[in-house]
Amino acid sequence: MSEIIRRDPRREWIARNRLHPDNAAVLAALGVNRGGGAVSEWMGPNGVVRKDPRAIGFIGPNGVKRIDRSGLQQGGQATATTTAARDSRRTVTIDQPAFLVAVVPDLTGGRLSGHDKDLLGLARRVADADAEQPGAVVAILFGEYKGEGGGELKEQTLGEAGIDRVVHLDDEFYAGFAPEARLAALSAVEREMTPRFWLFPDSPLGGADLGRRLALRLGERAATGVWQVEADNEASLGWRCTARGAAGSLDIQRPLPRVALALAECAEPVDETRHAAEHLTLAASIPTTLSRIEDLGQVAVDPAGVALAEAEFILSGGNGVKQWDAFHHAAKVLGATEGASRVAVDDGFMARDRQVGATGTWVTARVYMAVGISGAIQHLQGIQRCDKVVAINLDPGCDIIKRADLAVIGDSTQILAALVAMVEQQRGGQRDAA
Amino acid sequence: MLETLLPILIFTALALAVIGAVRRIRLWRQGRPSRVNLFKGLVALPRRYLVDLHHVVGRDKMISNTHVATAGGFVAAAVLMILVHGLGIANPLLGGLLLLASASMFVGSLFVARRRLNPPARLSKGPWMRLPKSLMAFSISVFLITLPTVGLLPEGLLEGGSSWLLALVLAGVVAWGLGEMFFGMTWGGPMKHAFAGALHLAFHRRAERFSTKKGGAGRSTGLKALNLEDEAAPLGVEKPADFTWNQLLGFDACVQCGRCEAVCPAFAAGQPLNPKKLIQDMVVGMAGGSDAAYAGSPHPSQGLGGKPVGEHAGSPHGPIVALEGKALVDADTLWSCTTCRACVEECPMMIEHVDAIVDMRRYLTLERGKTPNKGAEVLDNLIATDNPGGFDPGSRLNWAADLNLPLMADLKQVDVLLWLGDGAFDMRNQRTLRALVKVLRAAEVDFAVLGTEERDSGDVARRLGDEATFQSLAKRNIATLAQYRFLQIVTCDPHSFHVLGNEYGELGGHYVVRHHSTFIAELYDAGRLTFAPWKGGSVTYHDPCYLGRYNGEYEAPRNVLKALGIEVKEMERSGYRSRCCGGGGGAPITDIPGKQRIPDMRMNDVKESGAELVAVGCPQCTAMLEGVVDASAEVRDIAELVADALVERSADDVTGASRRTTASTTAEEVIV
Amino acid sequence: MQPDLHQKQQQGIDVAVLVSIGRHPTTGRARRAEQDARGLELALAIEAELPGTRISMLHAGSQDDSSEAALRGYLGMGLESMTLLEQPEGSDAILPLVEHLAATSPQLVITGARAERGEGSGLLPYALAEHLGWPLVNSLASVEKVENGVVTLLQALPRGQRRRLKVRLPAIISVDEAAPVARQSAFGPARRATFAITTTTSEADSELAQWHLSPARKRPKRLKIVKAASARDRFKAAASKSEGKGGQVLTDVSPEQGAEAIYKLLKEEDVLR
């Protein structure tokens, strides 16, 4: 092993930016460079040694913190694979495509969402089915593309998601809710390129809307809620699909039409190849439409006060919350919607419309964080449909622990305070780096 | 002078009273028709008064005696007074009796006065405060004017020129007494209760609730069905005139004694319901006007201490609950009731509060679609899935996958049909059900369950006012039950027990239904169960409303506990005075806020009894009491306690020696 | 606010609400469809805000007992009658609806986003918009005001956020779970309400008839594919997987360590903004 410390400012910058997607990979790489030690310290840009306390040790499967001196600790190890995968990606360029598969990703927040990547994976399957006559995947991007990372990395992400060609339309009249303008643009793409397939993510407020509009404009009977696509020689376009119907209670098998709206996990995202993501511009200008829908912009809604049924992230307090001011502060810092157990409501700490449970609201949050809530059956009923439950409680034997995906045993006030400190610190760090 | 004055006074008062009575009767007759046998009712009146009413009043000996003296004295005095002073039959015998009657009344009124010295909060004030004085005025004046009749005072004493003043004063007092007692009786004074009360007893809507000489049970607790076939028939009660005439009459009988208020769990929890006030609201509505004159405790209200009087008003044909704003009562008053029947049980005037409340709820649910909070969701679930939780009806028996429960569909005919109830979907209650199955198996009972063919009994739907959903569930259950043969239904859910036993009959389903505690007690008596001695701590027992007050079963659960070797530490409020757990009548679903929770109060009762465990016999009670945080006692169903104590029967027992010493009943007989 | 109020007095609009026969997700029983009922709720809210508003409710489909019961579910929300465009089972509903709407020309058409029976593709509102040439807004949360032929709406965005839109009437709006919950359906009004039945020209949906329909299969859970360089890596990745049955319980950790584990989960779930 070489003892020379090689400096790479970009990597160091990434290493400092913990929220950078490549942060862990870079840390791992640095760690390996520096002789296999744990990636808990590295040289800062001006030669100061920096420590990452978070990187010391990891939480084992049974909740015990472990410190692995072998140098293959979890964080590093997981990303080592990414690094390996990245390096092993095959570059593919399709110059003379036999046909086009158009994909209109949601580009939520300016980035490809997981759903978008699955859809691109599906597009690739369809495009690459015949190795002799490969098709090309053309992505139509609306609005600002922030990408992941910056510069070259940002463009690379598009290619790595499986995109051969990019039509990027980021004029301001496509911003916000502009279905009419977007539809006009897609119609223009249709005229110029006539893709064999149009694929949209079937996501409310994204592809679900635009895809249906396009289908009707093209006079196609779109397949919606598609979750499976298989080759089928009988079908007119060579594929058949399985689509959810009747509010998810039915599977409809039908030939894959020209326009399809697919669900998340309809295919595996691309992970072995890197595509050109070559930018195209439309030859003809897109006719401007007279819009009958005017977007007046987003209305400020305080996350704490969002209706519980709609909330995605709920911080819920019960009888075990001892400092309500700190609780409200934590909700604010985390950007979480506030919920409560009935006891907290009865005791007057929370409003009645915040009650979660049998006699309160049934919530569907992605993350439900129960602080000082014992998990009475009437409470658990209300969180049946939550994805991930996090519990903070003093009592390891109470029922919420059984339901929780992650339970931290300890005093609610201290743990919330630590969490708030951590989030604030991370936010601060991010701002510095940006 | 008095001799001329008295008849005039008496007959004027009587005439006015008759006019008042006619007017009052017209008020009642605004109500909808109700078929009662008027003659039979009048004939039964004395018995209903002397036996049934005094059974309730007699719970407080003091008041009961007071009432006998005062009321008895008054009735006798009034009749004699008309004879003696009205018609001038100056018979010394009659006079003597009159003296006696008025003296008795006077003594009674002294006790009434004493009670009014420092009246408890539940008593209404206002005109009721002057009642003892009026009673005294009447009795003293009658006594005095009768003295000359029997010759204890010279006839002419009040005649002389000098004594005209005295005579005038006396006449004034007589007028006061007559005014209160005769005029006031039919014109809305406190004595109205006597007039309306007597007729209410005679024309009561539930003649079945009174005992009969032949030893009739004297219990009638099932709600009466709405006619849904006739599209023109009204759905519940929107305005006072939508009550039946004898319900209106019943409201008018209220003496504002506040006994209902004192026992009402919702009132105690600070929820906006005072049953006494509610009945008075109905009286106000029937007559038209505002509640400003009401002088008792108001409906509680969070923050305000009580809803101020004078803000609510109504009329016989105006809505009781306003669409917006205020009318006669607020909807949350009606939705606070747990239908625990504590008020009905206590009411000396035999008023049926629960019927009235459910009638008004029916209108709100069926016509307005305004069942509060989770009500609408629960009703939708009942419609779509036949259970209030919206669970897959096909999973009703999932909890018992390992128990191999015999199904009615396979057996067709058994001794005991085990009705599981919706507790089958609840993890806590599944433990009780498992215990019960274990007990039945230990006693080798021939039983089976309906399994996925069972549906919610309709209890909650009915009490939330959704008679349509109730009847739909009930009819389908009755059709299912009709396919099978069984001797009796056993259930651990008193709500199903009540509905199946007391409410399905009107829709054509007649069954012998037993609560599991009753059945277990019978099995034990028949020697089919043997228990290990109790080793746990002290135990108290909570009477579920739907088992106790609704069905009169207070003994069997206690007998079972006794058989287990448990000596029950009774709570202060137990038996027919048991305090509700807060779980009935859909109250946990409508969840009207108060200042505290009913189950918390009940667990406090448990705590005060010093017991470490509270035995219950109802899934709803279990859920409510277990939902109390920081409780001092454990909550267990009787079935669980029994199952834990089961021991293999010894050979002797198996030969079938019954524990009953008097009549050795065989197991088969018990089952039948 | 005064002029606003004034206009409210005189400006009612014609609202058409399209409803379908719903299907309870666990029992499959016919009922009022969740989203359509929310659509009607929205219409009733407009009516309450804008006196003089007329709501007409439409359903295209066959007439039988179970669908009638389901339709009465909507009527029980407080309508006296509805129009049934009668057509045989399995016909395409779009044509008769377009014809009816074109003929009656309401200013606002409200539909649910997706039906609970049949194809349930959610294409219907778009088809109407395309055929009628009217603007369409989806995922509506509430209607703020209607003024001079322009409606101001709030559209629901994820996480309970809202976007304000102005749309020229006539327009079509579709609602999903973000719209206010439908009021209770009351038995009495539902029983009394009447149907105006119109027979329509209808075309069988021949395409649908050719598709293969079956009860939804459970979708396979996506496996976390570990592409690792060495066997050792693969093993470690598998061993350190925290998912699976039961959650992770951290006992005897410092508040900081606990907070860190939570932070990691929040990041993974991407709920921190």
Ligand SMILES: Cc1cc2nc3c(=O)[nH]c(=O)nc-3n(C[C@H](O)[C@H](O)[C@H](O)COP(=O)(O)OP(=O)(O)OC[C@H]3O[C@@H](n4cnc5c(N)ncnc54)[C@H](O)[C@@H]3O)c2cc1C
């Ligand atoms: C009909 C009915 C309906 C009901 N409906 C609902 C409902 O809709 N919603 C609802 O929530 N409840 C409902 N309940 C009440 C329910 O049964 C419980 O009573 C309630 O949920 C308990 O609230 P809790 O968990 O906050 O309080 P507790 O049960 O008292 O739990 C407090 C928890 O906090 C922990 N704790 C204490 N101190 C600390 C600390 N410093 N740090 C961390 N942890 C600490 C304790 O270990 C305990 O686990 C209902 C009950 C009934 C009977």
Ligand code: SF4
């Ligand atoms: S039934 Fe019970 S809760 Fe209802 S009014 Fe009577 S005492 Fe109160």
Ligand code: SF4
């Ligand atoms: S309703 Fe009955 S118990 Fe209540 S105050 Fe009137 S008479 Fe007394």
